[in-house]
Amino acid sequence: MYPGPNKMRDCYCTVNLDQEEVFRTKIVEKSLCPFYGEDFYCEIPRTFRHLSFYIFDRDVFRRDSIIGKVAIQKEDLQKYHNRDTWFQLQHVDADSEVQGKVHLELRLSEVITDTGVVCHKLATRVLECQGLPIVNGQCDPYATVTLAGPSRSEAKKTKVKKKTNNPHFDEVFYFEVTRPSSYNKKSHFDIEDVDEVDKMEIRVDLWNASNLKFGDEFLGELRLPLKFLRQSSSYEAWYFLQPRDNGNKSLKPDDLGSLRLNVVYTEDHVFSSDYYSPLRDLLLKSADVEPVSASAAHILGEVCREKQEAAIPLVRLFLHYGRIVPFISAIANAEVKRTQDPNTIFRGNSLTSKCIDETMKLAGMHYLQVTLKPIIDEICQVHKPCEIDPVKLKDGENLENNRENLRQYVDRIFTVITKSGVSCPTVMCDIFFSLRESAAKRFQGDLDVRYTAVSSFIFLRFFAPAILSPNLFQLTPHHPDPQTSRTLTLISKTIQTLGSLSKSKSASFKESYMATFYDYFNEQKYADAVKNFLDLISSSGRRDHKSIEQPILLKEGFMIKRAQGRKRFGMKNFKKRWFRLTNHEFTYQKSKGDHPLCSIPIENILAVERLEEESFKMKNMFQVIQPERRVLYIQANNCVEAKDWIDILTKVSQCNKKRLTVYHPSAYLNGHWLCCKATADNTPGCTPCTGGLPANIQLDIDGDRETERIYSLFNLYMSKLEKMQEACGSKSVYDGPEEEEYSTFIIDDPKETYKTLKLIIEGVGTLEQEHAQYKRDKFKKTKYGSQEHPIGDKSFQTYIRQQSEISAHSI
Secondary structure, eight states, X not given: OOOOSSSOEEEEEEEEETTEEEEEOOOEEEESSOOOOOOOOOOOOSXXXXXXXXXXXXXXXXXXXXXXXXXXXXXXXXXXXXXXXXXXXXXXXXXXXXXXXEEEEXXXXXXXXXXXXXXXXXXXXXXXXXXXXXXXXXXXXXXXXXXXXXXXXXXXXXXXXXSOSSOEEEEEEEEEEEOOXXXXXXXXXXXXXXXXXXXXXXXXXXXXOOOSTTOOEEEEEEEEEGGGOOBTOEEEEEEEOBOOOOSOTTSOGGGGOEEEEOBOOOOOOOOOGGGGXXXXXXXXXXGGSSSGGGSHHHXXXXXXXXXXXXXXXXXXXXXXXXXXXXXXXXXXXXXXXXXXXXXXXXXXOOHHHHHHHHHHHHHSHHXXXXXXXXXXXXXXXXXXXXXXXXXXXXXXXXXXXXXXHHXXXXXXXHHHHHTOGGGSOHHHHHHHHHHHHHHHHXXXXXXXXXXXXXXXXXXXXXXXXXXXXXXXXXXXXXXXXXXXXXXXXXXXXXXXXXXXXXXXXGGGOXXXXXXXXXXXXXXXXXXXXXXXXXXXXXXXXXXXXXGOOOOOEEEEXXXXXXXXXXXXXXXXXXXXXXXXXXXXXXXXXXXXXXXXXXXXXXXXXXXXXXXXXXXXXXXXXXXXXXGGGOEEEEEOSSHHHHHHHHHHHHHHTTXXXXXXXXXXXXXXXXXXXXXXXXXXXXXXXXXEOOOOOXXXXXXXXXXXXXXXXXXXXXXXXXXXXXXXXXXXXXXXXXXXXXXXXXXXXXXXXHHHHHHHHHHHHHHHHHHHHHHHHHHHHHHHHOOTTSSSSOBTOHHHHHHHHHHHXXXXXXX
């Protein structure tokens, strides 16, 4: 990564929205080419200009220094969508680290003096700023306004606004642009001619008033030439702040190394629900279409380049409407009928396989937490040597001891999995029951197929991958270190083979040391335990899993909270605490593992809402409202964390009978509510509560958004839909050999498939017209220089260019 001074480095990478850090990788020690292999997914809760990645080096004193950064402009993200790309690291200095916007009003006026001579005055009003960066945990901004020309420079300064990155200044500064020629003292300026005025500019610089000896930090600037101002007219607009020219151009771009990234960015405009009714209804009846290959959902799988991109929105949509089990049963049954060999059942990357994978990931996340997380955590922390390949043994390691360590881990994980049948989510069990029935009916002579049909998912595609890459299943925050990763690989291989119930297990290993190790597990009791487990999770009449009372950990982490005022006297100060949320209670303690200082039962959470920044001059705050108007005020680390906590707290408390309908968006301070000015602390809220997330997996999804995603995919692959229509026509007319370009589609009933295709193309066409109309209306209403689209917004400039090209083309 960094050729730099001749020493190894301990590096980590952060992901930032502009300059707000939202994710941090683990530290890779003693490397110049660190591999992170970490996935980070988030909903973006605010507007941003750059997605930035910073590389830091940590020294022996645990001090961090920046090596370099990669900053991708929002409008360029589509260029790199879902492609592995190497980016050159760029130099970082304070002058280039800029975010936020400023609201200005400028007026150039002619003033006639007592002697009848005309001079020009400029009034500059600095109204407010938004989204300034927070520097070292604080932001005390002020602005300087400078009128600069070839032969003069005059600067003025606003007051400092404390503890806010959205300051309201509303200060006006007056400058004399031209003066009467008689006004001729040497300390002042003579009258400038028109050329001189044309060369002048007004410059607004934003600064953070720092207590450090290094001086105030630069936050961004704006330069506006005076020649664009017409006399006696007022110019009022928002502007994006820009970096200063920092003079570091001499640095070669490749001096700092490079960073490999794969960025997937999607942005959808979602209409209200009624717009999607025709397409949504067509998709939801897919399970009832005969044959299922003629259904809209199956057709989406046929036209998409990757089955995975179709499976993700389909599964979420069907889960949302409670139709996932009949849909997967229908497509699985069709796939089983096409399968010739029971040993290859569900082994390909078909739509069925990808849909079941996605369902297990969504519905089985808590199940994995309960079963695997405790032991995975132990493996990551204890670092027992488990290498059983004689070639890879380290000095001082004993092969027999390592085998015994590994055997104990495999035994414990195997036991915890095979005894967890009662915790398996109902939706997964219903799907497994359907797979088992289809496979047993199709291959009646094979008694094991009822097991292998289920084990190929639960072991091969669920438990084994979760053990191998726990970070991808939210079992660990980061990719494990190389030694732990090797241990998990050996465990995963063994568990996968144990679950597969194949006849010659030792032969399924390419490595002789694995075959030798597997001899430990060749006893019949292991095969019996697997079959009992598979029987339980694929039986139809199962017990209600809600009777299980084991708490499930949903989320944990450090945040800052304000004292709740349980003591009558004493300061209500802010303290850092470790917060922990299970499906039973919300607690906080001094640090991880300590005894809880406070526990709030889930049924006592009456509302979870954002808190306005003005309350405590702190960003990313939210409030947990409890009985008797007691409120816990909490600050999350960043905007993504704040959204995650609000969403999950709202979700677990959604069914509470006493949930509030109104709340106060600001705090109660100095004897009154800051929002509505009411003086009684028990005054009912002044703002309706936001509609939270419903409490179960089936509804924890936005159905309209998933339908919009499916529309986008159909629209993207429109040429394939039309090709499939041609294939249906060809099959109906010539029931002989197919043309090669049509042979990739599964078409069992050309007439039914053609009918569905016609309806899909009509539905997509209607939605496309709606989107085009929405864009035209937005284009007419949007003003460049408004708060939503400040001057300097490149994505909006690109949009204007596209719209004007479309308009010109249609004219």
